[in-house]
Amino acid sequence: MQFLVDKMLGKLAKWLRILGFDTIYLEYPALPEIREQAAQGRIFLTRNRSLLHIPGAVFISSDHVDSQLGQLYRAGHIDFKEEMWFSRCILCNVPLTNVSNEEVDTLVPEYVRRTASSFARCPLCGKVYWPGSHLNRMKERIGLIKLQAAKSLPAP
Numbered sequence: 542m543q544f545l546v547d548k549m550l551g552k553l554a555k556w557l558r559i560l561g562f563d564t565i566y567l568e569y570p571a572l573p574e575i576r577e578q579a580a581q582g583r584i585f586l587t588r589n590r591s592l593l594h595i596p597g598a599v600f601i602s603s604d605h606v607d608s609q610l611g612q613l614y615r616a617g618h619i620d621f622k623e624e625m626w627f628s629r630c631i632l633c634n635v636p637l638t639n640v641s642n643e644e645v646d647t648l649v650p651e652y653v654r655r656t657a658s659s660f661a662r663c664p665l666c667g668k669v670y671w672p673g674s675h676l677n678r679m680k681e682r683i684g685l686i687k688l689q690a691a692k693s694l695p696a697p
């Protein structure tokens with residue numbers, strides 16, 4: 542699944558990237574660009590009702606990022622696959638490259654080098670990522686989002 546996200550949804554764009562989804566964020570996308578991206582199968586997420594005529598556009602109803610992710614999950618647009626998390630640069634939206642401990646020698650603090658089991662780097666901006674305490678917090682958060690999504694389904 543690939544997404545195009547417009548203004549007011551910057552936080553959602555960041556979270557989609559954290560979850561591993563290819564997400565283009567454009568504050569003020571021009572109509573031809575939205576149409577072109579949508580034609581290529583990218584799902585257009587917006588808070589602007591006047592843009593819902595674009596095929597494949599999805600209106601995001603909530604202001605809160607957890608509810609927004611819940612909405613996309615319920616609709617089947619996203620899934621929460623742990624192996625996809627933190628596989629993409631949050632800033633550049635490109636897949637990260639695995640790098641060795643030695644390669645990040647001068648780039649991360651020493652205690653991180655000693656404790657982190659693996660590192661990945663963005664090939665564009667050079668930002669270094671490693672699994673840390675945020676992974677457990679993330680699991681907790683996704684668990685709550687799933688629970689909430691299950692609760693808000695209509696009763697069978």
Ligand SMILES: [Zn+2]
Binds near residue numbers: 631633634664665666
């Ligand atoms: Zn980057």
